[in-house]
Amino acid sequence: MKNKTKVLLISLLLAVIIIPVSIFGYRHYQPKDDDFTGIKLPAAPAKTPFKNVNTDILYDEKKWTTNFTHDGAILKADGWYYVFSTDYMVGQAPTPGIQIRKSKDLIHWEFVGRVFEQVSDEAWNWTHGNTFWAPNVIQMNGKYYLYYSVSEVGKRNSYIGLAVSDKIEGPWKDQGEVFKSKEGDGNTVNAIDPDITIDKNGQPWMVYGSYFGGIFITKVDKNTGKLRNPNDQGTLLAQRKDMAGIEGPEIMYNQKTGYYYLTVSYDWLEDTYNVRVARSKTITGPFLDYNHKDMIDPSDDSFNTGNKIVAPYAFGKDPGWLGTGHNGLLQDGENYYLIHNARAGEDKYWSHLHVRKIVWTDDGWPVVSPERYAGEVEQKVTESNLIGQWQQIVLNRFDDAMAGSTKLQLLANGEIKNPNPKGKSHWKLTGKNTLQLSLYDPGVAPKNYWNFTVKVIPAWDWENWRGTLVFTGMNQDGTVIWGKKIINK
Structure with missing residues (x-):
């Protein structure tokens, strides 16, 4: 009897010790939804969120920063990033003269002049x-x-003209x-x-056009900056049915x-x-x-050509962005960036400059971050970094209306919780930052299954004003998906 009592007391004592320890261990060592261990998230771009619509700065150009940027072209010169853009503002006719902005980090921009x-x-x-409209700048021949x-x-x-300067901020000679x-x-x-592009052999080309006849490319004389053959419109590269909207080539x-x-x-x-x-192995297609x-x-299928990589969008209940187009491209060492104008969902006449990091898929396609650039770099992620709640946006090629987000939850067991x-x-997780998503969609x-291969990168969550992780990539039919991890408050 004494032995039974002793065994019972020991069992009770072990239970008192083991159960709390187990509970503690479960609570503190199970995967967390907001685990960013090992990830360097970008810092806040400012102390407080930027206003997408701000009438206080309407007539104060020194405070314009990204405001009223349209059809921007980007170039790095003298340690600065410069954007030249179309005459544009809200409330009255714009002051004539191509707008110039510059930045040291692609995040904070200052208005330079015209x-x-x-x-x-x-x-x-x-x-x-x-x-x-729609300027483009290139450095060539030391000018x-x-x-x-x-x-x-x-x-x-329409008329395309040329101006030349010894300095990036001018003065310019027409x-x-x-x-x-x-x-x-x-x-x-x-x-x-x-848009002027120099090919891999050093030959400059001008790609240009919009609506009407489509997009063309023609050779440029590298000594003068003018066309090699000024009477030839060049080679057709892109065109849509009935001259439907197509423009802003780069x-x-x-x-x-x-x-x-x-x-x-x-x-x-203004909206879609x-x-x-x-892509092509040759510059003339x-x-x-x-x-x-x-x-x-x-x-009739001309609406379904091209991989859609940027489009009108809204995460959660945010008003989102319209008119997300007319992009510029920048290679800066090993890094690539895409800029474009975007119009505030609160008021579509307020156009801003957006800068996004380009990420390359494993099969050599460019996709872009779903969030504006804030200094982030690609880095290794772990499974525990990914577990939790996400918002996803699918950029449907067949629908150019604003795309909203839906919920996506990545569970610790490798399953995805959805409807x-x-x-x-x-x-x-199949690589240092490559994620495979297999989404069940029977009969469709x-x-x-929609099989998305996406790249996971850190980002600044501009809608919720905090650092987070995002993903961007494509499925087996070239449809792009964006995702953003939502942090529990």
Whole structure:
């Protein structure tokens, strides 16, 4: 009896010790939803969130920062990042003259001033346009070459001009016409939106055009900055049915992949504007998207060409962003960036400059961060970093309306909790920051699953004003998905 009592007392004592320890261990060593161990998150871009609509700065250009940027082109010079952009503001006609902004870090921007005070007589006489559109700047021959557009709204009466300066902030000397277009000239191109790209052999090219005839490319004389053949509109690269919205072309070359990448913007600049990308081994095309569709597509399917990598969006209950288009591209060492204008969901006439980090997929496609750049770098993540609540946005190529977010929960057992049956959707970390998402969608997805391969990177959560993790990537049909981890308060 004494032995039984002794055993019982020992058992009770062990229970008193083991159960609390187990509970403590479970609570403190189980995976946490907001575990950022080993991750360096970016710092806050400012002490308090920026206002997307701020009438206090309307007539104070020194406080414009990213406000009223449209059709921006980006260049790094003298240790600064410069953006040159279209004449634009809210509330009244903009002051003529290409706007200039600069930044040391791609985060904090200051308004520098303008190039010119009015369009040239030559440009005015050809177009009757009184403001500048969609500039582009390149350094060549030890000087800076600025290409600009002047146009009559809604017509092909357009003019691309050139200015040259020894210094990036000017003064600039106008060199006159590069190329111009007009109804009845025998061409189809609209002479606006120039972008100068130097190919892998050192030859400069001008890619340009919008609506009407589509996007063209032609050689530039590297000694003068003018066209090699000023009477030839060049080679057609991209076109949509019935001259539907396509404009703002840019081309960049990635030496690692061996491809040239063409970006263009589709649809209307105030709301449905979105950025598409395709690639080619040669700068004159053909440029094909993820599904091997040629960007020259006059068929009914022309809305479905190009990988959509930026589009109108809203995370959670945030008003979001419209008019997310007309991008610029920058390679800075090993890093690539995409800039674009975006219009505040609260008031679509307030346009801002957005800068996003480009991330490269394992098969050589550029995708961009779902959040604006805040100094983040790619780094290794662990499974525990990923467990928790996320918001996801799918950039559907068939629908250019603002895309909202839905919830996505990554569970510790590798399952994804969503409206689909338990145990049907899964996730797996397959590289230092590569994540596989298998989302069950019976009867819709190929073999019932959408298989997304995404890159996970740190980011600043501009909507909730804190550091977090995001992901960006594509599924098996080239549709892009964005995700953002939501931290429990």
